[in-house]
Amino acid sequence: MIYLDNGATTFPKPEAVYEAVDFFARHKGVNAGRGAYKSAREATAMIARVKAMLLSLIDAREQAEVAFTPSVTIALNMVINGLKWQAGDVVYVSPYEHNAVLRPLHLLKKRIGIRVLELPLDNDLSIDLNQTAEMFDKEPPKLVCVTAISNVTGYVLPAREIFMLAKEYGAFTLLDGAQAVGLLKIRFGQVRADAVTFAGHKTLYAPFGIAGLYIKNGVDLEEFIVGGNGIKAENPEMPRYMPAKLESASMDSVAIAGLEASLHWLKGVNPWEHEGKLVRQLLGELKQIPEVILYPAPGDDYCQAGVVSFNLKGFRANEVAAILDYKYDIAVRAGHHCAGLIHRHLNNKAFDGTVRISLGMFNTKNDIDKLISGLKSIDRNVLKNIDKDILRGNC
Template structure:
């Protein structure tokens, strides 16, 4: 049976490094106890794994001295906790980039229905789908931001947003900055401290190469969220109120020690590829994905009747969005799967705003091919050949 060519890494990276599977199996068999809920040796050992995960995540994001790391089951859960917990007022203006996932958009709209604050989109340039900084400055001056939400990398187009520049402008108005790094952490350098971020959300199962069930956020010291999700924390159990100190204030329920162990193994693997330095490991895999992305684009550009939606080359990684003239996006995905055993994602990708900018509604969204660290050049060539065959009929 022919092996599937997997080009849906933006949804979840697959496969994971072998060490992730091994570590999760080991923990499931020897350490799958309730971390922080017991004084016995195994429980303490499990706590050490969780603590190590926090330490490594803070190191990757350059946040060890300025933020706490909160672990949640997913990035969606993390964004819900942040949006549910920030102190929004009716008079506030909240800016979102047009690249945001529904984990941001729907969560904000739920809260807007209760409070009535204003949501504005960061503007894009007319000639391409990238943030228009000058127009953004004007909007900020006219309606100062209270909060700014932005993805680091678009899950639709692979555009790398200018997070630091946007943050610098928003901070002139004392805005709080929330960055969704689901598509970037572990792949692109992040400097939480230097970029003056307030919250940074991550998804362990994407570019960090951990398993499902790991996500979370970094919260700057002195920031505090209102309780949004409550339950047991293993401490102060007679108190009916949640603790006030991070990270316990935001981590109700039993921690997922098995997935946490897998995430730790993935981060150790990343560091090993950099000879002990995260920066070098990130650079190693970034350069590989950049090469694969460019090879994919070059191949598709040679084919007539392929509509590509490309951000600037120097702000693009891992994801290529396109359509084939005469085909609906979903039909292309079905043909690639059934006839070529190639897995891509089609449609609107849970990102409702960007499609107005791309103008892809007549195709019912886009076809998204996304590469990962285990994608090969041969797989890219096979994919490009398949697209060409589809158009040849």
């Protein structure tokens, strides 16, 4: 299989990650923070060590703390629901946001009556900072949510510039780093975020089951998910201090061991440079196919991560993905990618979304060559051999 769906999860993982997960599960996979015996102490120490590595990764030492969660969706829910809301509070989101942000906000809109507004786009679908400033002035924000990288077009959003504008009104700023932490060089102090979320299984090349958030020192969130965490178990209240008040339930110490291995591995590679070379090749080749409709990121190369969306004239997005899988064993993503707002601006309703290529450290030039060859020779007659349930699928 040629795997080109790294935006969903990076695959494969570095060999060191598989080895660390296997070793820890077999020899150290006990419940951290729940016992005074040696293995429990070692698991607890490992978790503290990984948090320190994560703080170093985005230059957040002495500026923030890390709270672990089972997924970035839970991390985003904890931040959004951890704020104190009143009816009429204004939230701004970029049109590139994922449903992990949009759906919690939609629920608050229904239950409390908050208002959710979209940041404005320029003609090239970049964020219009001048209009953004005008909107903030007319309707000051309580919360501003921005994804670091679009999981649809690969656009690197101007998060710092947006957050600097938001801070003029005292807004809470939330950066969704699911597609970015480990790939982009994020500096916590410069980006002006109060919280940055991350997903271990994406650009950090760790296993599923470990994610979390960086939370700025001095920021306090209300508890959203509560339960046991091994601290003062006789007290029905969660600890009152951060980040312990955000961490309930047993930690997935096996996944965290895999994250530790991936963080060591990332020190010796440059994913941004590797993906950059491949995405430039991919875009150049796709532009040579007359039937291809491209949806590139606006701006220069710095604004384009290794995620590219396109469509093929005469095919629905899911049909292209199904043929590539069936005939060429090439795995891509088709549909709306859990980010419905931006597809309205891409004007791709006739295609039912887009075909998305998302690159990773283990992709090669040869993968791109085979993809392009498959697209150039794609045959609609192949569809009759593919299960109709697959062709109806969309996500």
